[in-house]
Amino acid sequence: MTSDFDDELRAHFDVARDADLPAGSFDRLVDRLDAPLAPLRARRMPKLLALAAAIVLIAGVAAVAAAQGGGDHPQSVHSVDDPTSTTGATTTSTTRPHHTTTTERVPGSTTTTTPGTTTSTTEPTVERDGRPDTIAAVVDPDGDGAGSLVVLDSSTGKVLRTLVADQVVDDVDVAPDGTIYYESDRSVVALDPDSGEQLATYPHMRSPEVSPHGSQLASFDHVLGTVSRLELASRQRKNILGDMGGNVPGQLAWSRDGGILAIEDVGPFESPDQGDGPPSLRRVILTDPNPYDDQIDMIDESFAHGIDDAASPVFPADGSLLVVSDLSQDGRHVVGDRMDAWDLASGQKLGEVSVSDVSGLDASADGQWVIATREGKRPHVVMTPAAAGDLQDLSRAPEGIIAAAW
Amino acid sequence: MIADVGDETGLDRLREVYERHARDLFRLGFALTGDRDLAEDLVHDAFVRLHRAPTEPSAEAMRAYLRRIVVNLVRDHHRRQVVAGRSRPEGEDAPSAEAVADAADRSAAVDAAIAALSHRQRICIVLHYFEGLTDAEIADAIGISVGSVKTHLHRARATLARRLEGLR
Numbered sequence: 001m002t003s004d005f006d007d008e009l010r011a012h013f014d015v016a017r018d019a020d021l022p023a024g025s026f027d028r029l030v031d032r033l034d035a036p037l038a039p040l041r042a043r044r045m046p047k048l049l050a051l052a053a054a055i056v057l058i059a060g061v062a063a064v065a066a067a068q069g070g071g072d073h074p075q076s077v078h079s080v081d082d083p084t085s086t087t088g089a090t091t092t093s094t095t096r097p098h099h100t101t102t103t104e105r106v107p108g109s110t111t112t113t114t115p116g117t118t119t120s121t122t123e124p125t126v127e128r129d130g131r132p133d134t135i136a137a138v139v140d141p142d143g144d145g146a147g148s149l150v151v152l153d154s155s156t157g158k159v160l161r162t163l164v165a166d167q168v169v170d171d172v173d174v175a176p177d178g179t180i181y182y183e184s185d186r187s188v189v190a191l192d193p194d195s196g197e198q199l200a201t202y203p204h205m206r207s208p209e210v211s212p213h214g215s216q217l218a219s220f221d222h223v224l225g226t227v228s229r230l231e232l233a234s235r236q237r238k239n240i241l242g243d244m245g246g247n248v249p250g251q252l253a254w255s256r257d258g259g260i261l262a263i264e265d266v267g268p269f270e271s272p273d274q275g276d277g278p279p280s281l282r283r284v285i286l287t288d289p290n291p292y293d294d295q296i297d298m299i300d301e302s303f304a305h306g307i308d309d310a311a312s313p314v315f316p317a318d319g320s321l322l323v324v325s326d327l328s329q330d331g332r333h334v335v336g337d338r339m340d341a342w343d344l345a346s347g348q349k350l351g352e353v354s355v356s357d358v359s360g361l362d363a364s365a366d367g368q369w370v371i372a373t374r375e376g377k378r379p380h381v382v383m384t385p386a387a388a389g390d391l392q393d394l395s396r397a398p399e400g401i402i403a404a405a406w
Numbered sequence: 407m408i409a410d411v412g413d414e415t416g417l418d419r420l421r422e423v424y425e426r427h428a429r430d431l432f433r434l435g436f437a438l439t440g441d442r443d444l445a446e447d448l449v450h451d452a453f454v455r456l457h458r459a460p461t462e463p464s465a466e467a468m469r470a471y472l473r474r475i476v477v478n479l480v481r482d483h484h485r486r487q488v489v490a491g492r493s494r495p496e497g498e499d500a501p502s503a504e505a506v507a508d509a510a511d512r513s514a515a516v517d518a519a520i521a522a523l524s525h526r527q528r529i530c531i532v533l534h535y536f537e538g539l540t541d542a543e544i545a546d547a548i549g550i551s552v553g554s555v556k557t558h559l560h561r562a563r564a565t566l567a568r569r570l571e572g573l574r
Contacts, residue, residue: 005567006535012516013536016437022446025432026424029450030417033457223451224458225475 034206084273132364132406134160135371136180136193137381138169141400147184150398151193157381157394163196171251172404173208181208181217188219202230209252209261212365218261220249227252227263241285251360253313253321256367260344262286262313262321284313284323286344311336312360317367320350324358324372335359335375353384355391362405371404427469431476437536438480438529440517448479466531467546473537474547477529519569527562530555 128389135154140147149164149172163180171183179199179285180191188208190199205219205228227241227249241249241263250264263285310323320343323335335357341350360373371383372391381401382391428449435445452475456462463471520528526548533544541559545552 005563008516009531009535009563009566012513012520013437013532016433016536019433019436019442019445021429021432021449022442025428025449026445028446029424029428029453030420032450032454033420097533189491223454226458 019145132174134193135381135404135406136172136174136182137397137401137405138172138182138403139398139400140169140402141398147400147402149180149191152249152381152394152397152404154394157397159398161196163191163193171207171403173210173290173362175215176212177209179210181210183208186222188217205230207249207252209254211254211258212256213258216258218252219256220252227261229261248370252314253315253361254365255315256317256319258285260315262315264311264313284310284321286321310340312358312372314361314363314370315367316341316363316370320344322361322363322370324361325352339370339372355382355384358382360403364406371406373401373404419555420453420457422457423468425471428453430469434473434532434537435476435480436518437532438477439483440521448483451479452476468544470543476477477533481525482527487550501528515570516566519566522569523562523565524558527558527565529564530558531562 054325115186122218133154135152135157137150137152138147139150146166147169148162148166150162150170151160152158153160164182164184168185169182174193175181176195181188182191183189183206186204186206188202188205190201191197192199201364202217202219203221204221206222207218207220209218210216210232211218211229215232217232219228219230221228221239224239226239228237228239230237240261252264253262254260255262265285309327310325311327313326314322316322320341322339322341324338325340327336327339337354337356337358339355339358339361341352342348343350355372355374357373357375358372361370362372363370369383369385371381374380374382380399381394381397381404383394384391431449431452432445435448436442439445439448447556455475456472457562462468520531523531529548530544533539533547539547541552541555544555544559548555
């Protein structure tokens with residue numbers, strides 16, 4: 001290394017130093033501010049055309065069903081304004097019949113206010129079974145980004161059906177009514193688990209996490225850099241965490257009562273590296289997503305409670321916070337060799353479980369069971385009782401599972 | 407929110423900040439990605455974030471704030487490209503060696519060698535040699551320690567020197 005070499009590297013960027021913004025750049029920015037999704041829409045026109053075709057098809061099916069008198073639970077089809085856009089873009093969705101409903105007032109019940117109207121709604125919610133029969137999983141056996149969304153038998157891991165094949169699928173969550181929300185190509189897609197029908201598409205959202213009662217969808221807005229929650233019934237969307245300074249939220253987790261959202265704060269460099277540094281720092285930030293106000297209620301308790309260098313938050317049944325700790329880098333992912341349980345009230349660590357190469361967690365609806373993805377040469381799924389007990393390998397699960405939820 | 411573009415005053419304020427910083431951000435984005443269209447998109451994304459930010463950074467902090475957003479947007483874009491299989495996963499240096507060897511001229515060889523660095527090393531190189539930032543400023547821009555910046559720069563320079571040695 002010589003100073004000549006340094007000079008050469010400096011001079012190498014002269015082309016960039018001479019580059020100039022294309023004409024009309026500011027006007028295009030103003031267009032973006034008026035319509036933040038416009039460029040993405042332009043790039044995704046084929047998908048939007050397909051979505052439009054699906055909308056027409058769904059509407060036709062609904063019309064036929066209505067003409068035939070429907071059933072006990074006819075599908076409702078509606079098109080609503082995209083709450084993130086001011087240009088009249090629409091998100092079309094179908095409301096699936098819930099498996100069971102309750103009118104008991106729960107945290108999912110909301111009072112929503114829109115200009116000119118005040119509407120009080122009590123959302124029907126669904127309580128999930130403790131340990132469902134199936135698991136939704138993202139499989140990427142080659143690690144090349146082209147993955148599949150499959151449904152697994154939760155006892156054996158056997159693939160029961162493939163819902164999405166050969167697409168960019170990154171993350172998945174399952175709502176109490178069974179609807180699957182998965183991340184694909186910078187959007188979150190709602191999917192009927194039985195028919196594979198796309199129910200709704202939410203643009204520029206990532207890391208979907210449905211609240212325990214199924215009323216809210218938390219996600220990361222990758223354009224605005226915020227964590228937001230979407231009330232699924234009203235389609236109202238509010239930010240609950242502002243720009244994280246360029247950091248990227250990773251996994252999200254709701255507490256059992258829906259009052260706390262834990263957010264994995266992925267440091268500036270999650271992308272794979274050459275092993276020439278420590279793994280990205282991940283913290284668990286806790287927010288209080290009060291559904292009744294518009295305030296951004298961020299409570300950064302990561303330092304106060306010492307929950308640092310931790311990933312994959314999940315809330316077991318006892319209300320503690322379970323995180324993966326002892327992190328290291330394994331290929332594309334940060335993995336941990338330990339699961340720590342924290343008491344949020346006292347800030348005390350309750351205990352730990354040694355488990356190697358864990359990358360992601362999801363708790364069952366009753367919080368009694370936890371599933372985890374494990375990295376390594378053969379990424380797979382394991383399941384463990386949340387309190388104590390041995391890990392169970394799902395021996396018939398396919399290779400390359402990178403995310404799982406139930 | 408920096409300005410409400412719905413009124414003329416807000417629009418003028420936004421234009422003022424844009425005219426002051428956008429060109430430099432565009433050049434940084436271009437240096438990091440080599441893609442002019444993507445660089446402009448990154449600049450716009452950065453200003454969308456600025457526009458939506460609850461508080462406006464001070465004039466002194468504005469440049470560093472916007473730079474950090476652009477750097478992290480590049481990081482996010484890179485991650486998505488890797489996940490989508492549209493970019494070479496880092497750590498695989500075979501393509502770079504061939505690209506360097508096949509490069510028609512020295513500048514193309516340097517391009518190829520820089521492109522073959524790890525994402526983190528590449529950003530450190532760009533911020534150091536293009537932006538002229540100090541190690542501490544780089545550390546602040548990308549959120550790692552000064553020691554890590556030194557390590558990345560040292561390794562990046564050594565890697566570049568090794569890969570370009572035969573062409574000197």
